[in-house]
Amino acid sequence: MKSIQEVAHLFLLTMAMAVGFVLLGCDRKETILDVDTPGGGVQVDRDVDDGSITVDVDE
Secondary structure, three states: OHHHHHHHHHHHHHHHHHHHHHHHOOOOEEEEEEEEEOOEEEEEEEEOOOOOEEEEEEO
């Protein structure tokens, strides 16, 4: 009887983790430009969903 409970708990834990990963999602960004130089760098990303542009400058 205990093994059935362990299997049920393992299954529920696995399902909860899967739901969490699906709901969490990920950033859907596309790198347009990525320049690295000895003095710094520039990275330009575009969000695939809404088209917004993000520019990161490292000095």
